[in-house]
Amino acid sequence: MDDSWVPIGANPLPKPPPLVPGVPEWLRPEVGQFLARSARRRPHWLVEYRLTRRNTVDYDELFEHVDMVDLVKALGEDESLNLVDFVLRFGDPQRQHVEELAHWLHIGGSMWRVGQRFGHPGLEQRVPTSVQNIADAAMDAPGGAGDLLADAWAAAFGVQPDPEVAYMKTVKAVEAAAVPLMYSDYKLATLGKVIKRLEDRKEWTLGFRLEGAGVDSGEMLLAMMRTIWRGHADRHGGQADYQPSSQSDAESAVLLATVLIQLITSGKVIQRDARDSDRP
Template identity: 30%
Template sequence: MAVVTDTWNDPWAEPATPPPPPAPPPRWAPLSRRATGFGPETTLYEAVPDHLRPALRSWVRDQWRANQAALEELQWRMRRRFDDDDMDYLDGEDLLDVIDGILRWWPHDQLDDTQRHWTNPNQVLPGPRTQLSEALTGGGSIWRINADGQGLEHRVDDTVTAATAATVTAASVEAGGHLGAAWTAAYGRHPDPDKAYAEAVKAVEAAACPVVLPNSGTATLGKVRDHLRDASAKWELVIPGKDGTPGSATPVVTLMTTLWDGQRSRHAGTPTSRRQLQEEAEAVVHLAALLVQWLHSDVLRRKP
């Protein structure tokens, strides 16, 4: 006997819990590596390796043909003339610069639009930006498309990138803008360690001055640090100390001192003045992100 199922939907019933999203497929590894017990290749390539060059050249050629007007703009912005034959020779820094320029100057909708397969109209292909991202990731490039889709940046651990991006979004417009600029100057196609360091300092100043010295019109990170050190009895952290009560502001003072004293490029003409190193710039961007997040979320607070 057939079973009749009541398909009436109760409008007052709790909505069904949607199934969890499927887990991402495991990264593929060649048979020879799997057979010997190895997983996927994890090497990251700084330049353009041989196995990626054809795919990247093909991607650039497709974008050139799709938008001649944007190509003309890219040429005068890069101060360089490109011909179709150049596709056979673009390599290394030149190829990466062109890709970076296309991401910056091509219309976003053109790079994001899905495409129909030319022999099978029912097959939808991902847009150019997605295709490029898949090629860079799958090919082990140390470069990836940045968060706003308008350029390339050095690949950083996804969790670290997401945490920094969340801080940029949650912070004030001023602090978030400086932190985002610091990230780009540290990890973009053309790193500028001095700018990255300066923007990191400004990001913390923008977050700290309104909290610690709101009535000062001349507050700097150094003055904020000095106040927290000298008036430590007025401040506390939500992180408890050994006795279980809110901890002191000492960790914040230490981090601010590290950031402030390490900026050797702030002035010139002294025995210790110099350009910042790339590793210094990268380190302080993450230090600044931590301080901005703490200040925004009231991890540092005045004692009641």
């Protein structure tokens, strides 16, 4: 569907309208329908959700007597989002219903989308399409980097974010991408050792043709890795400078790592002498 469509007689929007948090009123019927379909398909997931959440809400009674249009209103937006996320993970929804939900959330302007979290469908915050495209490509990277980045993304942008897990997985994802490239024997190498190697040898670059003429992309790569490494303030406990990673820390680290991993795994990071062989 073309997102640029506007009603007849209306002025074209100068930019897309802002995304809406929670479940806006106009999306309640579709979200309620998704939940109801899943409840009919696997009735026991309502009990499982109540026990997992440790609450006393009688979801069976609620689903039986509340119209689907009003279901989300009765549950509340936060509870509805958690319920949808739980169903996507454990409720065994049919693929076509998951695809429909993803479509409705998208065209309804929700800030939530259906993504992959820890190998399963789940809700995550939407980011600009261009950023999401890069992230999707990086998450398809081989060698474990893509899977680790997907876990980091889920922990940073999911319904129940976990900044410390997000940051930890981010560091591991960068290691999984960079270490095999820069070390022939990488069994004990870490991101810290990669950074030290870049500092000492300065042998890796993005291969810009103007490299050396006021351009040093190797320094940029080094700066990106340093930023991620040094920003991981909760890497070790018992340290004087220990601080739990904040939500902002985690999101920034994941986004920076996404670009870095995509550069590495797509072959853009090369050794300086290899760059010369590519010149005409």
